[in-house]
Structure formats: structure tokens, C-alpha cells
Amino acid sequence: xxxxxxxxxxxxxVLGDGCLRPAAxxxxxxxxxxxxxxxxxxxxxPGVPWTTDTAHAxxxxxxxxxxxxxxxxRDGQIAAWxxxxxxxxxxxxxxxxxxxxLHIAQRWRGRGLAGPLARFILCLAVAHGxxxxxxxxxxxxxxxxxxxxxxxxxxxxxxxGLVRSGRRFIDVDLYGWALDTYLDTPRGRRLFTRLFGAQxx
Numbered sequence: 001x002x003x004x005x006x007x008x009x010x011x012x013x014v015l016g017d018g019c020l021r022p023a024a025x026x027x028x029x030x031x032x033x034x035x036x037x038x039x040x041x042x043x044x045x046p047g048v049p050w051t052t053d054t055a056h057a058x059x060x061x062x063x064x065x066x067x068x069x070x071x072x073x074r075d076g077q078i079a080a081w082x083x084x085x086x087x088x089x090x091x092x093x094x095x096x097x098x099x100x101x102l103h104i105a106q107r108w109r110g111r112g113l114a115g116p117l118a119r120f121i122l123c124l125a126v127a128h129g130x131x132x133x134x135x136x137x138x139x140x141x142x143x144x145x146x147x148x149x150x151x152x153x154x155x156x157x158x159x160x161g162l163v164r165s166g167r168r169f170i171d172v173d174l175y176g177w178a179l180d181t182y183l184d185t186p187r188g189r190r191l192f193t194r195l196f197g198a199q200x201x
Contacts, residue, residue, distance in 0.1 A: 018074040020120075023062070023081060027071055028055035030078040034105050068124055072113060080104040080113050082121045087134065097132040098125055102144075114147050122151060126179055133179055138163060139171035148175045152187040 023031070032055040039049055050058075062069040062083065072080040082102040087094040100121050104113050125133045135153065137144045153175040161169035182188040 018072050018079065020070060020072050023059050023069040023071045025056060025059055027078055028052050028059060031055040031058070031071075031081060034078055034081065034103055037106050068121075068128075070120075072117065074108070078105065079108040080117055082117045084121060084125060084128070084130075084133075087132075096130060097134060098128075098130050100125070100133055100135050102147075109143075114143070115150070118147050118151055122177065125177075126183070131178070131180055132176055134174060134176045137173045137175055139173055145173070145175075151177075152182060152185060153177055 029052045032050040032052050035050045035055070059069065061067075062085070065086070067083060067085045069083045070081060071078050080103060082100070084098045084100055087097040087099055100118075102114065102117055102121065104117075122133065134156075135144070135148050137148065139158070154177070155173050156176045157174045159172045159174070162172040163170045
């Protein structure tokens with residue numbers, strides 16, 4: 001089994017009766033609703049509200065570019081989604097670097113999904129052979145900061161006032177993992193030992 005497959009198997013065990021699967025076009029309406037929960041609150045994720053058509057275009061682009069886009073389905077509803085995509089600056093020169101995104105529906109927050117999903121996507125980035133993984137996090141998003149820090153991310157920098165929300169301008173922190181060296185750190189070894197066990201060597 002591949003590294004990504006082992007990570008997926010481990011995550012499914014954590015999720016219990018939840019289903020982790022690649023996103024489909026039929027998920028567009030639910031993805032739009034999930035995105036819109038906090039798209040403009042200035043605390044969690046920057047952006048503008050999505051329509052179902054916006055979500056369709058989002059899913060289609062990920063399929064076309066072959067970027068991983070996964071959803072967690074529980075009780076017939078999309079509880080969360082996570083993705084990897086090309087770095088947003090100088091993508092050709094930075095092809096060895098990918099950005100991670102992770103969003104959890106409000107009704108599922110605080111129920112233990114963020115950590116397993118973040119570990120899964122981190123393993124997926126390693127399995128795909130990327131050198132760097134980055135996460136853009138609003139300075140006001142304390143939960144995301146705790147999740148990425150718990151997984152060994154380093155804050156590589158801050159862009160002051162990058163995001164406008166109403167009358168406020170909010171800083172954005174850039175967190176990252178240098179994956180080739182991360183696996184040599186105690187935290188990286190512990191993570192992969194727990195996920196992969198003896199199979200993951």
C-alpha cells in the first residue's frame with residue numbers, strides 16, 4: 001500500500017462511520033454552503049460568498065489540474081473538506097511547493113476532525129513528493145494556528161493587513177513545513193510512526 005493509502009486508512013479509522021472521499025460535482029451546493037459559513041467574518045477564512053456555480057468551477061478546476069480535493073461525508077452531509085493546490089505565486093518555479101486548505105462545517109467543529117484531516121493532507125503531500133507545504137492563516141484564526149503548530153509547522157512570515165474585512169485590515173501568517181527535513185524532526189518521526197507503523201518505512 002502507498003503512503004497516501006496508509007494515511008487514508010488511518011484517517012478512516014479515526015473518523016469511524018464517516019466517509020472520506022474525493023470531491024464530486026454533486027458536492028457543489030454543500031461546499032458552497034460550508035464556505036459561506038465564515039467566508040466574510042474576518043476571523044477564519046478570507047473571501048467572498050460562493051454560489052453553487054462558483055463551487056462547481058472550483059471542483060472542476062481541481063479535477064482538471066489533478067489537485068487533491070477531499071471531502072468528509074457524515075450522516076449524508078459534507079462535514080469538512082481539505083485540499084492541496086499549486087503555490088499561488090510563481091507556480092512554475094515553485095512546483096515543488098503546495099498550499100493546503102482545510103475547512104470544517106460549523107456543526108462539526110470541536111469534534112476532532114481538524115487534527116486527523118491535517119495529518120492526512122500532510123501525509124498526502126509527502127506521498128506526492130513535494131518539498132514544501134504551506135498554509136496561509138488569518139492572524140485572527142487561533143484554531144488553525146494551533147492545529148498547524150501542533151503538527152510542527154513553522155511561521156515563516158506575516159503579511160501585514162493583507163485581507164480586508166469590512167473596515168478592518170487583517171494580517172495573514174504564512175506557516176510552512178520543509179518536508180524533506182520535517183521527517184527528520186522528533187515530531188515528524190512521531191507522526192509518521194503513529195500513522196504508518198512498521199509499514200511506513
